[in-house]
Amino acid sequence: MTNQTDQAPIPGDEASSNAVGPDHITGRTRPSTPWIGSWAAAMTPAGAADSISGSGFTDATLRQTAHLSIGGDSLRIRISNDFGTTPLVVGSATVFPGSAAEDPDPGQLRQVTFDGAESVTIPAGAEWVSDPVQLPVKSNSDLTVSMYLPGPTGPASVHSLGMATSYRAAGNATSGPAESYDVLDTSRYFLEGIDTSSNALGSVVFFGDSITDGYASTVDANRRYPDQVADRLLRRPEARQCGVLNSGISGNRVLEDAGTAGISALARFEDDVIDQTGVRSVVLLEGINDIGRTGGALDPASLIAVYRQFIDRAHDHGIRVVGATLTPYGGAGYYSDQGEQDRQAVNFWIRTSGEFDAVIDFDAAVRDPRDRSRIRPQFDPGDHLHPNDAGYAAMASAVRLQDICSR
DSSP states (O other): OOOGGGGSOOTTOHHHHTOSEEOTTTOOEEOSSOEEEEEEOOOBOOOOTTSHHHHOOSSEEEEEEEEOSSOBSOEEEEEEOTTOSSOEEEOEEEEEESOTTSOOOTTTOEEOOBTTBSOEEEOTTOEEEOOOBOOOBOTTOEEEEEEEEOSOOOSOOEESOOOSOEEEEESOOTTOOGGGOEEEESOEESEEEEEEEOOSOEEEEEEESHHHHTTTSOTTSOOSHHHHHHHHHTTSOGGGOEEEEEEEOTTOOSSSOOGGGOSOHHHHHIIIIITSTTEEEEEEEOOHHHHHHTTTOSOHHHHHHHHHHHHHHHHHTTOEEEEEOOOOOTTSTTOOHHHHHHHHHHHHHHHHSOOSSEEEOHHHHHEETTEEEEEOGGGOOSSSSSOOHHHHHHHHHTOOHHHHSOO
């Protein structure tokens, strides 16, 4: 009788590692094409103890919809307990194509497994990637993930500005109809990523704060600027497409932790950029909160020093770095004249230093030509800081696709 381990793939043998069929050690089926990051949400610590994320979940099923950028013949989900204080037990999980507001099609409902089991325990501070799920999914489509949490989970790893409606049901309702669920809110809980098997080039990470996160965009409409870049990328042939991963966190800062707005961009860069699946490039748009929250007391050189860290660390992993100019904030609650001078200084360095692999001038794309410190009135939802859907469309149009997705 042949020893099964003799037939195991040889480490580093690309033909073996991408072969169709079961893994001879685990018995699980592997994809015939590489994994590409198709969707992501950057996790942050839970809110106050009396908030939904702070109190956590007990004997509940969460149903959440992710809008995929790149489709594929199979998928896997990524679950985070990064900011948990106790082990997280996922008792069961399912996926199906479509929105969480819809009933799952029994023919397309799939059980998710974790090392062959239907449940998994994830230690505090850790993440878990599921087994491959054999389910064809389309590009630019919704995928709904249901997770049963026996609990108590303790404080949840959360992405507060999910801009998509999430649902909750009592007990294990992972295969249940939509009527089993009640609307929860528009945040993400524990679900931090979805990969698909695809022949696309790879993925691009959009790394930033609330402007990347899509604040003031239309809920459930997927009109954030990275979503609209993804739409443009999908007009290319598959071999020239890239998955789009949104690693924006509302309120996030480059230099300092910001509580429920996440750890600093410098601290989270490894997890939210470098460790993502199949990353080829990253777009950096962050720093306006550092300028605004310090009332103009920030030395622009301190931001530039961190940008250089991002460039060096990404290049160490073969990742292209695209710098993006900071958008106008004149009239916003934390605006100051000195802060505007700092923004202009940072933008001048981004445009002229030559240290980035490419530059996107979002400032020029959305600023008011009559007052360069402000965004255009037609792009302003009223807070003078975040673009509306039309403003995000202008930002997406300013991205040169060859700068973010090329061989």
